[in-house]
Amino acid sequence: MNKIALELNETLGGTAAARLLSDFGTRFYFPKGIISQSGEAKKKATRFNATVGMATKQNIPMFLPSIQKLITGLSEGEIYPYAPTPGVPELRSDWKAEMEQKNPSLRGKLTSEPLVTSGLTHGIMVVADLFVNAGEKIVVPDMFWGNYRLIFEGRNQAEIVTFPFFNASGTINLEALEQSLRSCGKKISLVLNFPNNPTGYSPSIAEAQKIVDLLHKLADEGNDVLCYIDDAYFGLFYEEDTLKESLFGLIADLHENLLAVKFDGATKEELAWGFRLGFITYAGKGLNSEQYTALQKKTMGAIRASISNASRIAQSLMLKGLQSPSHIKEKEDAFQLLEARYHKVREVLGSQGSDSPLTPLPFNSGYFMTFTYQGDAEKLRVHLLDAYGIGTIAIGTTYLRVAYSSVDIENVEELYTSIEKAARELL
Ligand SMILES: Cc1ncc(COP(=O)(O)O)c(C=O)c1O
Structure with a gap:
C-alpha cells in the first residue's frame, strides 16, 4: 500500500x-504530486512559478475576450484558475x-x-x-x-x-x-x-x-x-x-x-x-x-x-x-414563495373529496409530494402528459410524484384538479 x-x-x-x-x-x-508541489511554489516561488498547467500573462490567467465580456463582478483570478x-x-x-x-x-x-x-x-x-x-x-x-x-x-x-x-x-x-x-x-x-x-x-x-x-x-x-x-x-x-x-x-x-x-x-x-x-x-x-x-x-x-x-x-x-448583505433576505423570499405553494397544495387537497383515488403520503417540506394511486401510476403519468400536457413522475406503478416547487402558485389549483380528474378517468 x-x-x-x-x-x-x-x-x-x-x-x-x-x-x-x-x-x-x-x-x-x-499524493504529494503536482498539487502539493505547486502549493509550495505558491508560497516560495517569488521569481517564476512554472508549476501548474495553466497559461498566464503578467501573472494573470489568460482568457478569451468573448467569454470574459460576459462576466462582470469577478476578477480573472476568481474565474479561470483551477480551484484547490x-x-x-x-x-x-x-x-x-x-x-x-x-x-x-x-x-x-x-x-x-x-x-x-x-x-x-x-x-x-x-x-x-x-x-x-x-x-x-x-x-x-x-x-x-x-x-x-x-x-x-x-x-x-x-x-x-x-x-x-x-x-x-x-x-x-x-x-x-x-x-x-x-x-x-x-x-x-x-x-x-x-x-x-x-x-x-x-x-x-x-x-x-x-x-x-x-x-x-x-x-x-x-x-x-x-x-x-x-x-x-x-x-x-x-x-x-x-x-x-x-x-x-x-x-x-x-x-x-x-x-x-x-x-x-x-x-x-x-x-x-x-x-x-x-x-x-x-x-x-x-x-x-x-x-x-x-x-x-x-x-x-x-x-x-x-x-x-x-x-x-x-x-x-x-x-x-x-x-452579499442581501443574501439572507433573498433566501427568505425564495423560501416564502415555496412555502406559499406548499400551503396552496394543502388547501387544494383539503377541498377534494375523501373518495379520491389518490392519497397523499405524509409531506411537510421540500419540493415534492407523492400520491399513492389506486390505479396504475405509470398509466396516469402518460395520460396526464397526453391529455392534459402535465408532466409528473411515476414511481413504479403505485406512486406519482408532483414537484409543486416548479409550478407557480396561481396554477397549483389547476394542476391538482387536473391530476384528480385524470386519476378518476383511468379507473
Ligand atoms: C435527495 C437528493 N440528493 C441529492 C440530489 C442531487 O444533488 P446535486 O444536483 O447537487 O448533485 C438530489 C437532486 O435531485 C436529491 O433529490
Whole structure:
C-alpha cells in the first residue's frame, strides 16, 4: 500500500471511521504530486512559478475576450484558475460558519472542514467509494432518490435494503428501520434524506430524537454505524413541529462507533442547480483534528481521482452570494414563495373529496409530494402528459410524484384538479 495511505490509516487507527472504510478507502490518500508541489511554489516561488498547467500573462490567467465580456463582478483570478482540490478556502470556512448558524445543535462540536464537490451527487459517490465494499448492505427508506441505486448498487455493487418509510399513523416506521439496520450485520450504513425526495417528508422533533436514540442504541451495542445525511433540500421546512435543523447536528458527537457524513450544497439551497457545488462534512465523537485531516486527505484523494477539483467560477459566485448583505433576505423570499405553494397544495387537497383515488403520503417540506394511486401510476403519468400536457413522475406503478416547487402558485389549483380528474378517468 502507498506510504501516505499507511500513515493516514495509522492516524485513523482504532476509530469507527477506520473500521468503516472500504478497501478503496483504506488504500486512498492525497499524493504529494503536482498539487502539493505547486502549493509550495505558491508560497516560495517569488521569481517564476512554472508549476501548474495553466497559461498566464503578467501573472494573470489568460482568457478569451468573448467569454470574459460576459462576466462582470469577478476578477480573472476568481474565474479561470483551477480551484484547490478541497475547494476555495474562504468558501469552505464561510459555508461551515453558515452550517453552524443554521444548525444550533452543531455549535461547539468538532467536525471536519467541508470539502467542495461537484454537486451532492459527486459527494455521495466519493464517500460511497471510500466506505462501501461490494456486497455490503446500505439501508434507505422505500421512498428514496433513485440515484442512490445507481451509485450504491450500480457503481459500488452494494445492496440497497429498504424499509417501509411510514407506519399506519403516517410517521416514520422506526420498527422497520431498526429491523433493516439490524439486518446489515456489524457494519451498518444508512442514508437519511430530509426533506425527503420523493415524499417531501421531514421528521418532527420527537421523531428525530427517536431516530437518534435508535442510532445510539445500535452504536452502543458495538456496531459501527455510518450515517449519510443528505441535506439537499435543507431549510425548506413548512410546519411548526418539524425539526428545523439537520440530523447531522444531533448525531455529530453521538457515539464513538458512529460516523456521520453531511452532504449539502448550492444546488437547491442557493437555487444554483447547474453550478454543481456540494460539500462533504464529517463528524464523529472522539475524532481529533488530525483524524479529521486524515479523513479529509483520503476524501481529497477521491475527489482528485474523479473530478480533480470543482468549478472555480461557481465557487467564486457562490462565495460572493454568501457574503452579499442581501443574501439572507433573498433566501427568505425564495423560501416564502415555496412555502406559499406548499400551503396552496394543502388547501387544494383539503377541498377534494375523501373518495379520491389518490392519497397523499405524509409531506411537510421540500419540493415534492407523492400520491399513492389506486390505479396504475405509470398509466396516469402518460395520460396526464397526453391529455392534459402535465408532466409528473411515476414511481413504479403505485406512486406519482408532483414537484409543486416548479409550478407557480396561481396554477397549483389547476394542476391538482387536473391530476384528480385524470386519476378518476383511468379507473
Ligand atoms: C435527495 C437528493 N440528493 C441529492 C440530489 C442531487 O444533488 P446535486 O444536483 O447537487 O448533485 C438530489 C437532486 O435531485 C436529491 O433529490
